[in-house]
Amino acid sequence: MSILSRSIALGLGLSAAALAFSPSAWAVPSFARQTGLACAACHTTYPELTSFGRLFKLNGYTLTGLQQVQASAGGGMPALKINEIPPFSAMFQTSYSNVGKARPQAGGGYVQNNTVQFPRQMSFFFAGEMSPHMGSFIQFTYEPSPDHFTIDNTDIRYANHTTFGGDDLIYGLDLNNNPTVEDVWQSTPAWGFPFIHSSIGYGFGYSPQIFNLGQTVAGLGGYAMWNNTLYADVSVYRSEIPGSPTRLPTVTPALVNGVAPYWRVALQHNFGPNYLEVGTYGIYLNATPTNNGSGTVIASTSATDSYLDTGVDAQYERQFGDNSLVVRGTYVHEKQTLNASYSLGGLVSNRSNSLDTLRLNGTYHFGDSKSLSVGYFNTWGTSDKLLYNSGTAGSGSISGSPDTTGYLLQAAYLPWQNIQVGVQYTGYTKFNGASSNYDGAGRSASDNNTVFLYGWFMW
Helix, strand or coil: CCHHHHHHHHHHHHHHHHHHHCCCCCCCHHHHHHHCCCHHHCECCCCCECHHHHHHHHCCCCCCCCCEEEEECCCCCEEEEEECCCCEEEEEEEEEEEECCCCECCCCCECCCCEEEEEEEEEEEEEEEEECCEEEEEEEEEECCCCEEEEEEEEEEEEEEEEECCEEEEEEEEEECCCCCCCCCCCCHHHCCCCCCCCCCCCCCCCCHHHCCCCCEEEEEEEEEECCCEEEEEEEEEECCCCCCCCECCCCCEEEECCEEEEEEEEEEEECCEEEEEEEEEEEEEEEEECCCCCCECCCCCCCEEEEEEEEEEEEEEEECCEEEEEEEEEEEEEEEEHHHHHHCCCCCCCEEEEEEEEEEEEEEECCCEEEEEEEEEEEECCCHHHHCCCCCCCCCCCCCCCEEEEEEEEEEEEECCEEEEEEEEEEEEECCECCCCCCCCCCHHHHCEEEEEEEEEC
16 A cells, blocks of 8 residues: 555544544635535534644645546656645634723724624635645635735645654645644644634733734744654744735834744644643744834844744643543743844833743533633733833833733534634733733723624635
8 A cells, every 4th residue: 555545544544533532723614625524523613623633734634535637747647636626715703892991092092892893804715735745724814904805824735654663754844924823733822722802802912922923924844743643843934024014023023034943842642532732832033123013124233132932832632422621721931132122222121031921721512512611821021111011001011011811711602513603701810010000091901801702604
């Protein structure tokens, strides 16, 4: 049996195991059309991946049950092999958000509260097999603000199989625009919980750079999964922001110098009805400060700012008959060496800072149709009155502290596997360094508490 045949057989065998275990890559119906498998083969409450969903992604999104258009180039080599049905699908989200106290906006006044977004987001996907061993997940998204379509999470990969030490080795190349988007677990930033949230609310406050790089960089790397146990990925990223200057989205936006290396190592193991993954990941980048996000360099300087983000993560899954429990967590420490910003003056108070974040969450799935989730988040770091005090009511920190603590509760219902409705509540016990008057304008952390109702439709 050829390596390709063995890999397909392995994938089909694991699909049966995944359906028996089932804990959910992004749920895209074009994948279901391509494979002939229901959404629940790869997902529970999308976009959580099952064991089969992880394998499908690692194999380059190429498993297919569709009729193929084929042509030969001579010598038995295929010149063309593509699905007869184009791998297109669509997504529509609508939502309602209520913030405890209306959010102030720059220049005075408040952002509208009790906000209905229709759409909150609308996306089109090109997702599936492009050729043998090569597939894609490409997302184009429209958002009400800034009122246009833009490229969203994109993951194009080549994958193949060989053996190493007598065991199967999946290996591949990956081109993407968001560090960790190539990952197959929901414990890293790109696909981390919550999978949908209010764009009117306050989120998690400040966060390390690795959480903020989506759609601002382009990266190329290689990955491998050995014996379905050990996973490794090494990539390099470069600034790439469509329609705007190449800059890093941080409190003081900056141009990325050279390339930013990213690394990822993880171990996974199944034991009985249990599954466990533990891993580490991180990125290192150098940057030059720019003027408040305009992309214009403030002044000529030979110095640079550097950021080293180092993270650890874990994901545990347990089956209870038709139900399942998934628990995830990640911790990231960021070391900031801000030589350029400090030497220019007026940008930061300290030459060196640290920023840490801890995010823990768990979801209990009632079959394939209902789920309850709870999450906890805690961010802390060095106080820096220039870096973290924006001077804007509601978003600045009068103490210069980034410390933010809170929790999240969510209930979701899927009347069909491609339709999800839910309610989410985010509560804050501390925001930007304090429980009350954190911005110097009298706003309390609890004023940011947010109720979020959503509808999420995939077809």
